[in-house]
Every structure is written in C-alpha cells, then in structure tokens.
Amino acid sequence: MGHLEAGHLEYYLPDGRVLLGDASFRVADGAVVALVGANGAGKTTLLRLLAGELQPHGGTVSVSGGLGVMPQFVGSVRDERTVRDLLVSVSQPRIREAAKEVDAAEEKILTVDDEAAQMAYAQALSDWAEARGYEAETVWDMCTMAALGVPYEKAQWREVRTLSGGEQKRLVLEALLRGPDEVLLLDEPDNYLDVPGKRWLEEKLKETRKTVLFVSHDRELLSRAAEKIVSVEPSAAGSDVWVHGGGFATYHDARKERFARFEELLRRWQEEHARLKALVLRMRQQAANSPDMANRYHAMQTRF
Ligand SMILES: Nc1ncnc2c1ncn2[C@@H]1O[C@H](COP(=O)(O)OP(=O)(O)OP(=O)(O)O)[C@@H](O)[C@H]1O
Ligand SMILES: [Mg+2]
Structure with missing residues (x-):
C-alpha cells in the first residue's frame, strides 16, 4: 500500500x-x-x-x-561509481547505511589490518546481514542478469559509465520494480x-x-x-x-478545452472591464455637475 x-x-x-x-x-x-x-x-x-x-x-x-527514486541522470553516469554503488543508491536507507559501513570497514582493513579493524569489519558484515543486505544481493543478481546478462558477483565492481545509457536505465528500473x-x-x-x-x-x-x-x-x-x-x-x-x-489519448483535447475556458474567462473579464470603464467615464462627466454623483464616481474608481 x-x-x-x-x-x-x-x-x-x-x-x-x-x-x-x-x-x-x-x-x-x-x-x-x-x-x-x-x-x-x-x-x-x-x-x-x-x-x-x-x-x-x-x-x-x-x-x-x-519511496524509491530513479533520478534523471541515470543513463548518463560519467563518474567512477560501480554497479554496486548504483544499486545501493536506489535502495532503502537501512541498506544504504549498512553498505557505507561495510565500505568504510573494508577500506580500514586494507590500510591498517589490526584487530580493531578486523572487529569492525566483522561488525559491519553482521550489520549488513541484519539490514537484509544479502537478500538485496539476491535481488540484484536477478537485476544484473536481466539488464546485463551477468551475475551480480561479476557485475558489481564494473564502472557504471562503461554501461550503455539504456543498460543503466534498465538496471535501475529492474532494481526499483523488484524492490520493496x-x-x-x-x-x-x-x-x-x-x-x-x-x-x-x-x-x-x-x-x-x-x-x-x-x-x-x-x-x-x-x-x-x-x-x-x-x-x-x-x-x-x-x-x-x-x-x-x-489517459494521454484525451489529454490534448482536455488541455485545449482548458485553455479555451481560460480565454473565455479572460474575454468576459475584458468585457466587464470595458463596461465599468465606460460607466466611470460617464459618471465623471456627470460628477462635474453634481456633488452626489461625485461621491458615486469616487466609489466606482476603487473597482479598478
Ligand atoms: N539551481 C538552480 N538555479 C537556477 N535555475 C534552476 C535551478 N534548478 C533548476 N532551475 C531552473 O528551473 C527550471 C525547471 O527545471 P527542471 O529541471 O525541474 O525542469 P524539467 O521540467 O525537469 O525539464 P526537462 O524536461 O528538460 O527535464 C529550469 O528553467 C531550470 O533552469
Ligand atoms: Mg527533468
């Protein structure tokens, strides 16, 4: 729902x-x-x-x-993000958070491979499982198979900019349509x-x-x-x-009718405006000869 x-x-x-x-x-x-x-x-x-x-x-x-979102730029990705980055970016927030944690822990373990880094990595993987990251990877496997013809395991590190525009779109559409x-x-x-x-x-x-x-x-x-x-x-x-x-089949006629209605309203407003203007002109002439008409003339002017 x-x-x-x-x-x-x-x-x-x-x-x-x-x-x-x-x-x-x-x-x-x-x-x-x-x-x-x-x-x-x-x-x-x-x-x-x-x-x-x-x-x-x-x-x-x-x-x-x-809420799942496909931004307009998908199809023209030119930076260094990978297929995995793209799939993570259109996932639910908890998956995005857990993926960020795994990335950071992996980076750490590659630079300072001490016990703290190993503990952090183990924790990140456990959080990934908790966020149902492995289930998401199973869905992404179907997506890369459908869009690129290769399993996720092989496709995940490929740079998105090496995919064609249509492949980029298809991949994200598969993920959103199959996603939660x-x-x-x-x-x-x-x-x-x-x-x-x-x-x-x-x-x-x-x-x-x-x-x-x-x-x-x-x-x-x-x-x-x-x-x-x-x-x-x-x-x-x-x-x-x-x-x-x-639907779209009747949209253009509805749009034309809408504009015609506005034109009609504008025409009526212009007619009314012209009528009031003529009235004010007449009153101005009469006001010159009568104090009572002068008051009505001033009241009338405020309607413009
Ligand atoms: N940060 C910004 N500074 C100045 N103008 C902006 C900014 N962001 C959007 N605009 C302007 O707002 C208007 C609407 O842009 P938007 O991208 O929403 O249009 P669109 O309907 O999606 O068009 P398209 O069909 O080309 O994708 C445009 O005139 C755009 O130049
Ligand atoms: Mg747009």
Whole structure:
C-alpha cells in the first residue's frame, strides 16, 4: 500500500523566480500517473521536492509506503561509481547505511589490518546481514542478469559509465520494480531505451501493483502506460500544475478545452472591464455637475 500527495507546493529558484506557485495533486494507491510538461517546466524539481531532496518554500508532501527514486541522470553516469554503488543508491536507507559501513570497514582493513579493524569489519558484515543486505544481493543478481546478462558477483565492481545509457536505465528500473518500495518516482525512465526496452517498460508499468509517478516525453509510452496525467504548464507567475483524470489519448483535447475556458474567462473579464470603464467615464462627466454623483464616481474608481 502506498500513496503520494503534494499540497499547495511553492518553490522559488535561487534567482528569486517563482517555479511552482501552488502545486497540488495526489497519486492514489496502485495508480500509474505521468508527469508531463515542456523542458524546464519544473518536473524534475517537483520530483525532487516529493523525494525530500529539496525543501519546498511552502506547502506539504505526504508519502506512505517506502519511496524509491530513479533520478534523471541515470543513463548518463560519467563518474567512477560501480554497479554496486548504483544499486545501493536506489535502495532503502537501512541498506544504504549498512553498505557505507561495510565500505568504510573494508577500506580500514586494507590500510591498517589490526584487530580493531578486523572487529569492525566483522561488525559491519553482521550489520549488513541484519539490514537484509544479502537478500538485496539476491535481488540484484536477478537485476544484473536481466539488464546485463551477468551475475551480480561479476557485475558489481564494473564502472557504471562503461554501461550503455539504456543498460543503466534498465538496471535501475529492474532494481526499483523488484524492490520493496511501494511508491516509485521515475524521472524519464524511458530515455535511452530502445523500442523493445520501451515496450518492456510499458508492460512492467501496466502489471506493477506499485504506485508510480513517472516523467516522460514519449507519446506512445504515455498513452499506453499512464492512467492519469499531471501537467506542468510554465507561466510567468510560476508553473501551473493541473490534473487530467483520463489517459494521454484525451489529454490534448482536455488541455485545449482548458485553455479555451481560460480565454473565455479572460474575454468576459475584458468585457466587464470595458463596461465599468465606460460607466466611470460617464459618471465623471456627470460628477462635474453634481456633488452626489461625485461621491458615486469616487466609489466606482476603487473597482479598478
Ligand atoms: N539551481 C538552480 N538555479 C537556477 N535555475 C534552476 C535551478 N534548478 C533548476 N532551475 C531552473 O528551473 C527550471 C525547471 O527545471 P527542471 O529541471 O525541474 O525542469 P524539467 O521540467 O525537469 O525539464 P526537462 O524536461 O528538460 O527535464 C529550469 O528553467 C531550470 O533552469
Ligand atoms: Mg527533468
């Protein structure tokens, strides 16, 4: 069981620009929802706010069920992290902590191999077992077999930058989809995937029982995998976030209707404004001849 909710989120960029003015939406238990919008609209920032990586300047985030996150950079890793580092980084916090302890203890034993270092290493391994690290490694073995065709034992020390973009994505997707977290945030999971890879992802998103919010620019994936669309529209007063309750097939019409509705509201407002302006002009002329009209004229001016 899991869910995700953003309530009136506000976020300002370091230069003071409003990126999100008032973003609210909910992803219900088991729903697969897409987050769409133009480049720079604020999708990645919104996911980082939901993941707790950034703090909002206003509003609330609520998540139930563990949260698993695939950042947008997966696929273009260029640093020295290994397959094991990558798999650890998308694991639950207790696994991440225990892995850090094992790394530190191993480093120590390689430099000062005294009794204290050996004790610390034994403790780290015991904590790894306690955190169910060995069970995680069994799952990672299935992931490396599926994504890279090699067992975890062989794949774990390989540098991620030697994997293709699609292999990096597939590896992290395998880990998150097979992992224990109930809520997944996926930032452009299909980027770098070839056509069979995209079809695979589509199937996985359709069959998973997890709660998923994913960002994509791919129309086909969006129309096949998303039940609902959260749309981020950039505007001068901060991006506007609205929810289309149907799939991507009806999203464009809903968006057009929404803009048409706004245009209609704007047209009505302009008509009303023009009517009031004409009224004020008439009153101004009459006020010149009557003190009673002068008071009504001043009251009317405040409506602008
Ligand atoms: N630290 C920062 N300083 C200044 N501007 C920033 C910062 N972080 C993000 N931005 C700006 O915020 C806007 C939203 O960025 P974000 O990465 O959330 O967009 P996005 O919708 O994910 O775009 P894309 O589809 O290209 O991934 C962009 O205009 C970006 O330049
Ligand atoms: Mg992005």
